[in-house]
Amino acid sequence: MKIETMMRHFREAYRGVRRNSWMSFAAVSAVAVTLFIFGLFLITAFNVRYMAGELEKQVAIRAALSPSMTGAQERQLTEQIQQLPGVKNATLIPKNVGLRQMRDEWGPGGEQLFKDLDGEGQNPLPDIITVEPTDPKNVESLKKQIENFGSDKIERVAAGEGVTDKLLNFSSMLRNIVLIFGLGLAVLAAFLISNTIKLTIIARQREIEIQRLVGASNWFIRWPFFIEGAFIGLVGAIFPVVIVLTIYQVFYNVLGAGEAAAILKLMPVVSLGIYVTISIFALGVAIGTIGSIISVRRFLKV
Numbered sequence: 001m002k003i004e005t006m007m008r009h010f011r012e013a014y015r016g017v018r019r020n021s022w023m024s025f026a027a028v029s030a031v032a033v034t035l036f037i038f039g040l041f042l043i044t045a046f047n048v049r050y051m052a053g054e055l056e057k058q059v060a061i062r063a064a065l066s067p068s069m070t071g072a073q074e075r076q077l078t079e080q081i082q083q084l085p086g087v088k089n090a091t092l093i094p095k096n097v098g099l100r101q102m103r104d105e106w107g108p109g110g111e112q113l114f115k116d117l118d119g120e121g122q123n124p125l126p127d128i129i130t131v132e133p134t135d136p137k138n139v140e141s142l143k144k145q146i147e148n149f150g151s152d153k154i155e156r157v158a159a160g161e162g163v164t165d166k167l168l169n170f171s172s173m174l175r176n177i178v179l180i181f182g183l184g185l186a187v188l189a190a191f192l193i194s195n196t197i198k199l200t201i202i203a204r205q206r207e208i209e210i211q212r213l214v215g216a217s218n219w220f221i222r223w224p225f226f227i228e229g230a231f232i233g234l235v236g237a238i239f240p241v242v243i244v245l246t247i248y249q250v251f252y253n254v255l256g257a258g259e260a261a262a263i264l265k266l267m268p269v270v271s272l273g274i275y276v277t278i279s280i281f282a283l284g285v286a287i288g289t290i291g292s293i294i295s296v297r298r299f300l301k302v
Contacts, residue, residue, distance in 0.1 A: 233288025
């Protein structure tokens, strides 16, 4: 397509928006509200998925060893577990090291809280072997393999796969809700855009007839309406992107830093901003184009 022809289509699309300014404003507002609500759902879905991924990285199996085992036996068992298929790393943690780690996790008050557990015979923690799987989804099968070493060597085996599975399931459910809810809102916005384009078509009916008489192709007639719909969707996406990312920036500054960051793993603002911006703008243009296609097919008959 020639540049002059494309510029002509853009000019006609701009005139269509100006000619029906109030309907265009209503269509832009509908798209903006739709994409704003969709954006809020989107940042929630992205963060749930991100937190699930972070938890997957931290999934580990902890095998508490029998007190009757000697240090040499514990090291030998650690090496045997390391050789199991699906094991990325197996580490022996003596109980005195485990106590020190517990103190560190509790922060400044940990030293005072656990001071009475120092000394021979005072530490109630068992020696443990932490096992990091190569694939977090195979935790359950790997746990059973470790349990097969026998109760004379291992008293109990624990894994944190339950929380991760629940979070992943919730992430999938939330993604489906976002898609269904977003689709319903998108249909409403596309309907308003189609009505706006319809008014433009009615206003230009005589001009369209003349174009047909002089041999203009169907695509030549359609292009301005497609551009008009895409423009309405694009403009309607600007404000939702700005507002949603501003809200998330404030939320991230409050909960994504400091002590809360150790508990609540939020997706970085820059990474989330890229995904959300692309998604919202793409959806806005898609809604506008679909709305124009509906009008063109129904009222233009070309």
